[in-house]
Amino acid sequence: MATESSEGEEEGKITSGNHVLIVEDDLRELGKKAAWSVSSCKPGNGVGSLRDDNLETYWQSDGAQPHLVNIQFQKKVKLQLVVLYVDFKLDESYTPSKISIRSGDGFHNLKEIKTMELIKPSGWVYVSLSGNDPRETFVNTFMLQIAVLSNHLNGRDTHVRQIKLYGPRPNPIPHQPFHFTSREFITYSCVR
Amino acid sequence: MQMAQSRYLFALSCFQMDLLKEAEAALCPANEPGAEIPNGAAGHYLLGLIYRYTDRRKSAVHHFKQALSVDPLMWAAYEELCVLGAAEEATAVFGDAAALCIQKQYLSHGSASQSLNMPNEDRSAVSARNFGPGPDDASPRQLKHMQGNNLRDIPGNYHGAAAVQSSNGGSSNISFYNTPSPMVSQLSGVAPPPLYRNVQPNVPNPSIPIADSSPRSTVNSTIQAPRRKFVDEGKLRKISGRLFSDSGPRRSTRLSGDGGANANVSATMAVGNGTSNSSKYFGGSKLSSMAFRAVTVRKGQSWTNENIDEGIRNENFDDSRSNSTLTTSSSSPSGDTRSLEQEGAVIPINADIMNGSRSISGASEIMDLLRTLGEGYRLSCMYRCQEALDVYLKLPQKHYNTGWVLSQVGKAYFELVDYLEADWAFSLARQASPYSLEGMDMYSTVLYHLKEDMKLSYLAQELISTDRLAPESWCAMGNCYSLQKDHETALRNFQRSVQLNPRFAYAHTLCGHEYVALEDFDNGIKSYQSALRVDTRHYNSWYGLGMIYLRQEKYEFSEHHFRMAFQINPYSSVIMCYLGIALHVLKRNDEALVIMEKAILADKKNPLPMYQKANILVSLEKFDEALEVLEELKEYIPRESSVFALMGTIYKRHNMHEKAMLHFGLALDLKPPATDVAAIKSAIEKLHVPDELEEEM
Numbered sequence: 001m002a003t004e005s006s007e008g009e010e011e012g013k014i015t016s017g018n019h020v021l022i023v024e025d026d027l028r029e030l031g032k033k034a035a036w037s038v039s040s041c042k043p044g045n046g047v048g049s050l051r052d053d054n055l056e057t058y059w060q061s062d063g064a065q066p067h068l069v070n071i072q073f074q075k076k077v078k079l080q081l082v083v084l085y086v087d088f089k090l091d092e093s094y095t096p097s098k099i100s101i102r103s104g105d106g107f108h109n110l111k112e113i114k115t116m117e118l119i120k121p122s123g124w125v126y127v128s129l130s131g132n133d134p135r136e137t138f139v140n141t142f143m144l145q146i147a148v149l150s151n152h153l154n155g156r157d158t159h160v161r162q163i164k165l166y167g168p169r170p171n172p173i174p175h176q177p178f179h180f181t182s183r184e185f186i187t188y189s190c191v192r
Numbered sequence: 193m194q195m196a197q198s199r200y201l202f203a204l205s206c207f208q209m210d211l212l213k214e215a216e217a218a219l220c221p222a223n224e225p226g227a228e229i230p231n232g233a234a235g236h237y238l239l240g241l242i243y244r245y246t247d248r249r250k251s252a253v254h255h256f257k258q259a260l261s262v263d264p265l266m267w268a269a270y271e272e273l274c275v276l277g278a279a280e281e282a283t284a285v286f287g288d289a290a291a292l293c294i295q296k297q298y299l300s301h302g303s304a305s306q307s308l309n310m311p312n313e314d315r316s317a318v319s320a321r322n323f324g325p326g327p328d329d330a331s332p333r334q335l336k337h338m339q340g341n342n343l344r345d346i347p348g349n350y351h352g353a354a355a356v357q358s359s360n361g362g363s364s365n366i367s368f369y370n371t372p373s374p375m376v377s378q379l380s381g382v383a384p385p386p387l388y389r390n391v392q393p394n395v396p397n398p399s400i401p402i403a404d405s406s407p408r409s410t411v412n413s414t415i416q417a418p419r420r421k422f423v424d425e426g427k428l429r430k431i432s433g434r435l436f437s438d439s440g441p442r443r444s445t446r447l448s449g450d451g452g453a454n455a456n457v458s459a460t461m462a463v464g465n466g467t468s469n470s471s472k473y474f475g476g477s478k479l480s481s482m483a484f485r486a487v488t489v490r491k492g493q494s495w496t497n498e499n500i501d502e503g504i505r506n507e508n509f510d511d512s513r514s515n516s517t518l519t520t521s522s523s524s525p526s527g528d529t530r531s532l533e534q535e536g537a538v539i540p541i542n543a544d545i546m547n548g549s550r551s552i553s554g555a556s557e558i559m560d561l562l563r564t565l566g567e568g569y570r571l572s573c574m575y576r577c578q579e580a581l582d583v584y585l586k587l588p589q590k591h592y593n594t595g596w597v598l599s600q601v602g603k604a605y606f607e608l609v610d611y612l613e614a615d616w617a618f619s620l621a622r623q624a625s626p627y628s629l630e631g632m633d634m635y636s637t638v639l640y641h642l643k644e645d646m647k648l649s650y651l652a653q654e655l656i657s658t659d660r661l662a663p664e665s666w667c668a669m670g671n672c673y674s675l676q677k678d679h680e681t682a683l684r685n686f687q688r689s690v691q692l693n694p695r696f697a698y699a700h701t702l703c704g705h706e707y708v709a710l711e712d713f714d715n716g717i718k719s720y721q722s723a724l725r726v727d728t729r730h731y732n733s734w735y736g737l738g739m740i741y742l743r744q745e746k747y748e749f750s751e752h753h754f755r756m757a758f759q760i761n762p763y764s765s766v767i768m769c770y771l772g773i774a775l776h777v778l779k780r781n782d783e784a785l786v787i788m789e790k791a792i793l794a795d796k797k798n799p800l801p802m803y804q805k806a807n808i809l810v811s812l813e814k815f816d817e818a819l820e821v822l823e824e825l826k827e828y829i830p831r832e833s834s835v836f837a838l839m840g841t842i843y844k845r846h847n848m849h850e851k852a853m854l855h856f857g858l859a860l861d862l863k864p865p866a867t868d869v870a871a872i873k874s875a876i877e878k879l880h881v882p883d884e885l886e887e888e889m
Contacts, residue, residue: 025677026865078867135874137866168867174743175777177807177841178834179865185832188609188798191735191766192637192705 017123021083027166030077034165039068042157050163055085058159060094067148067158070107071165078138078167079103082127082146085162088120093155095120096148101127103141110145120152138168196230203230203238216242229255233263240272245695249728253278263297264290265558270566274573277729277760282566286559294555561591568600573729575761577604595625603631606638609766609795614638615647622651629655629664633698636668640675648672663689663696670702679709690722697727704736713740731760735767742774750774765795769804776808784808799829806838815842833862837872849879 023029031051038047040063049057050069061067088095098117104110116127130137144165148158171179173189180186199218206215219229219239229235240255253276259269264286273279564587571580581604584597591597598621605614618635621628632655639648652672655665670685683706689699700723707716717740723733738753751774757767768791775784785808791801802825809818822839829835840855856872856879864872 080866133873135870135877137870168865171867174739175773176834178837178859178868178871180832180834181862181864182829182832184797184799184829185803185834187611187641188766188769188800191732191764192640192702 016119017086017121017125019123021124021164023081023083023166026169027080028169029164030073030079030167031071031163031165033077034071034073037070037072039063039066039070045159050160053162055161058091058161060159061148061157063157065149065156066100069146069148069160069163071144071146072106073142076140076142078140079129079144079165080138080168081129081166082144083164083166084125084127084146084160085123086118086125086160087122088152089122091159093151093153094157094159095152095155096150096158096160097152098149099127100147100149101129102145102147103139103143104145105142107143110143113139196228196235200231200235200238203235203242207238207242212242212246216246229258233259233266233269235259236262237266237269237272240269244272244276245726247725249276249278252276260285264293265562267562267566270562271569274566274570275727275729277573279566279570279573282563282570286562286566288556288559291552291555291559294558295552298551298555561587565591565597568597572600572604572607575607575731575763577607577763580604593620593624595621595628596630598624599628599631599635602638603634606634607761607764609764609798611638611641615642615644626654627658629659629662631664633664633667636664636671640671643675645672645675648675661692663693663699665689666692667699667702670706674702674706674709679706682706683710694722695726697723697730697733700726701730701733701736704733708736708740708743713744716740729760731757731764731767734760735770738770738774742770742777747774747778751778763794765791765798765801768794769798769801772801772804772808776804776811781808781812799825799832802828803835803838810838810842815846818842831862833859833864833868835859836862837864837868840872841875844875844879852879 036047036051038050038059038061040061041047042060042062045058045060047059047069050059059069082101084096084099086095096118099115100112101114101116102110102112114127114129116125118125129139146163148160151158173180180189203215203218206212206218216239219235219242229239231238236255236259240252240259243249243252243255253273256269256273256276256278259266260273263269270279270282270285279285564583568580568583571577571583581601584592584601584604587597598617602614602617602621605611605617614635615638618631618638621631622635632651636648636651636655639651648668649672652665652668655662655668659665666685666689670682670689672682673679673685674682683703686699686703686706689696690703693699700719704716704719704723707713707719717737720733720736720740723730734753734757738750738757741747741750741753751771754767754771754774758764758771761767768787772784772787772791775781775787785805788801788805788808791798792805802821806818806821806825809815809821819839819842822835822842825832826835826839836855836859840852840859843849843852843855853876856876859872860869
């Protein structure tokens with residue numbers, strides 16, 4: 001039974017969200033480097049509300065399902081985590097219930113990499129993009145698409161309040177095959 | 193604007209308001225090419241600064257050298273020369289000729305009592321500020337402090353020192369002219385007066401350039417008794433602008449004190465704290481901060497001398513004659529100098545003779561000290577840090593254990609990448625001069641490197657509470673946030689630092705580092721370039737630019753910038769290592785290997801060049817050599833994941849699967865970050881495939 005607050009990955013269900021956004025130190029937010037677009041929106045509740053760091057404002061779609069959020073990068077980036085802020089208590093029938101995450105080089109070759117079912121979520125919902133294999137920790141891609149396939153209570157349109165994308169930090173020393181871990185290496189690795 | 197002194201004052205005001213063109217025009221009017229630079233050494237120094245900040249390095253160097261030849265005790269000018277990389281050896285500059293020169297000046301001033309009048313006034317204006325802080329609050333404190341280290345030797349800027357010295361010289365008030373003071377006479381060389389209580393604090397003090405006053409106080413602090421005297425003197429001063437009459441006897445006392453030249457020196461040295469600052473912040477907003485401090489001081493806050501010193505320097509010119517009275521009374525040291533000045537005027541006839549002999553011994557003692565300090569400073573500016581440390585060790589204990597010297601020692605260790613020693617030296621410096629901010633920005637970087645977040649935040653808090661308007665405090669605060677990986681706040685703090693003093697190169701460099709951490713390379717480049725505009729020899733900025741270009745894959749640019757950094761600091765193994773990386777990326781592998789060898793030799797403790805050498809050898813397919821290097825490195829640093837990972841990749845290339853597996857496993861055990869884990873694991877997977885294929889067969 002998925003009564004835990006964290007994701008039950010086997011079933012792809014999330015029952016609730018966290019109130020605080022806590023991300024590991026070795027991840028950094030990548031959304032600033034991307035071009036964000038949505039399949040449809042109500043005037044005043046556009047794509048900007050997804051990225052404004054304001055949980056009061058939200059994106060409201062205005063068209064047929066599935067509702068899409070498209071995130072495109074100029075270079076391939078390694079993505080590890082997608083975090084969404086949705087709130088059933090505030091949005092009720094606008095709250096997404098089934099999401100699908102697709103990735104690819106562009107609109108023409110997107111493939112689904114993850115699906116999640118949300119059950120009355122309220123807060124930050126963490127969707128990890130890693131596979132089971134340690135080699136699949138990241139998704140190295142040009143484009144990510146978050147699709148809202150259905151909403152709670154069969155609502156037509158959806159509200160999403162914030163989306164954040166995380167990937168690994170780059171090596172502070174460029175052109176190195178591996179990161180440095182020991183104190184001695186790190187001390188000598190930069191001039192401040 | 194005819195009078196030389198008015199021209200000088202005008203130029204100084206323009207300089208501090210950042211109107212460099214007008215300042216230059218005042219000092220050397222275009223239509224009078226042969227005109228003499230007003231105010232002798234001080235004028236040359238100011239002109240040198242103007243040329244430095246308008247990118248005319250050669251002229252700047254010329255004028256600083258002139259300033260030194262006119263007034264051999266002008267430490268500030270020597271400091272500037274070191275920073276510009278054009279300083280001659282200290283033994284040459286602060287040699288016997290210089291001592292004689294001082295001596296001469298001292299004697300000649302002896303008779304010039306007249307000049308006192310004028311200078312006094314000027315000085316009051318100038319020094320008023322300086323002395324301000326010294327007095328009241330400072331004194332008791334300083335006294336205490338001073339007890340501990342006699343010579344708070346903070347040679348720092350002699351700028352002030354010179355002035356002070358002149359005053360000390362006592363010979364005549366005129367001697368004060370050191371630099372910023374509006375005094376005309378150029379006697380700066382006068383030996384600093386011994387710590388006299390008798391010295392009338394008032395008179396000459398005003399002229400004493402900023403730093404002097406305060407530091408002096410510190411130095412003199414050893415003398416407890418004088419306080420009372422100073423107060424009296426202060427009153428006297430108020431009464432008569434130039435109190436020469438009283439100076440006679442005092443003068444002799446002072447002169448007798450001369451024997452303890454060291455004391456004098458220390459007095460002058462005391463200036464150090466402030467001095468160094470002043471020269472640097474000369475044009476900056478320091479003035480305002482100084483003013484702030486001076487004001488505070490006057491209000492009897494017990495700021496330590498150091499604080500004042502710093503402020504004082506710049507504030508020279510601030511207003512407040514009334515301050516001078518204040519200052520004069522309180523600071524004994526200043527008093528000394530001042531009295532000297534004044535006394536100079538009044539020198540009794542017999543004193544002249546006494547002065548003469550004392551001044552020689554005094555001058556030579558000062559020269560001795562300056563020689564050591566100058567040489568140490570010059571070497572550390574050339575980044576010959578080990579030599580600089582050896583030179584500083586030659587100082588007598590009482591000089592060594594002072595804030596300025598210990599900061600310099602800390603700085604030398606910092607450049608040698610010996611952060612533990614640097615931490616130790618800087619913490620001693622803080623104990624010696626808790627309110628001195630010079631060099632504290634570097635201390636905060638040391639703590640950043642050592643990842644001592646507690647100590648760093650404590651340091652930052654202390655600095656901010658000491659002086660909210662000093663760029664170093666905000667640099668320390670910024671480093672604190674940067675250590676917590678909060679780069680945006682760190683950047684804001686560094687920007688505040690820049691705002692407080694746009695001529696503080698390190699603040700710009702730190703802004704650059706934060707921009708790079710935020711991946712905002714354009715602004716990063718701009719910040720580094722601003723830093724270089726202030727100080728072309730700031731090799732960290734060249735390095736920063738090289739790193740940005742390396743990331744942006746503009747390898748030629750990157751190599752050029754690393755090379756510039758290397759030319760400025762040819763002893764840094766880190767810079768050599770990066771130059772090698774840039775050369776490797778440009779496929780100039782032979783040169784890269786040469787540089788890596790140099791880097792390995794330059795600092796045995798730095799493991800990176802060896803690692804990079806192995807990396808280069810791998811790309812050249814010289815796997816065996818690479819493995820040798822890595823084996824050696826493994827012995828030296830046994831817990832570095834990347835070493836094992838690289839060895840694993842080499843064994844994999846050689847199809848030595850078991851060894852590869854072993855090393856990859858070891859690499860993973862050392863907990864590298866996720867990207868490496870992924871890379872290593874996928875390499876491991878690929879290792880198995882050939883085995884499977886064999887089995888299938």
